[in-house]
Amino acid sequence: MEDMMPLMTRATERTAELVRAVRQEQLGLSTPCAKFDVKDLISHLEWVAALFESLARNGPRVEQGPYAGDFPERAKATLAAWSRPGVWEGTSPAMGLPMTTLGHMYLVDMVVHGWDLARATDQEYEPDPETVSRALHFTDRMVEMGRQRGAFGPPVPVPDDAPSFDRLLGVIGRDPAWTA
Template sequence: MNTQHSTLQPAIQECADAVAAIASGIRDEQLQDRTPCEKFTVAELVDHLGSTLQSAARAARKEAQPGAGAAPAVSPRTLADSAGFAAVAWSDPAAYEGTTEFGPGELPAAFAASITLQELALHGWDLARATGQPFGVSDETGRTAFGVVEQIAEQVRGNGGYGPVVPVPGDAPAFQRALGASGRNPGWND
């Protein structure tokens, strides 16, 4: 079995299940609320994450990404479905082999899976916090997410995708350290 698949796939599945549950719990009156991801309201984050997960599923299946154009806004129900479709697509070990089209262009497929995990984990947490829902991940998934965030943090921060590092104790759970490394305050809205 591909090492990337055996590490990333269970974490993607766990986070996708959590995102689907969170999306199903979003109420209409919460859609304009702010999120820990400062540039997004709940509705905007649902749309961003849902669209990203649709692209991630295509990337896992090695399908071409659609051209630029106005896509319909993603609803919480569509986000829940998209999380499930992405998890299923990344459950295939062949999805991690070779290269694929994702985001700004072609990249190693295993790296696209890593990006999918960090999107699910970080934005899933953002949505949970913004809507007053729980977001818990296993220690193993937390460690995997932290490893991905550490790997890409400086590049993503340079592109404006992450904020400045939020200090988190070194003995904090790995997922809290991932949040801090991505510029999120693990205590947001406590």
């Protein structure tokens, strides 16, 4: 899955840029992800980075801790863990899913939560088309499992001819037209 690393890297670095640009007074703003305000969303991203780093190292499923303000550093460690030889092979002992599936789950989180954060904090966000295509293809196949596990909400209708990113957002339960 060497072709995934550039996609994961671009999505992660873009989301880290967004996190770095958040101002203290924006931490309480609502986001398109109804469960989270901006601070909670960044805390969730910190957990995602820590979790997927652990999974890449065949470690345990880690629990979410309190907001630490260190997502960019955690994200670098996550990318380093996924860049190791052989990491994409086999199944995660902690999650019982193929490592390729987990890598795609991480990619979707980075792309969608990057958008959540950008929308909430009025930042520009345009994920690259190749990343969106890969995330949409994966999500189309895994959406029901994602809904069963509480990761995705009910679908939001979008036109069939909508841009790929809007279709990705709609399939996982985000309204592409959301504004604060």
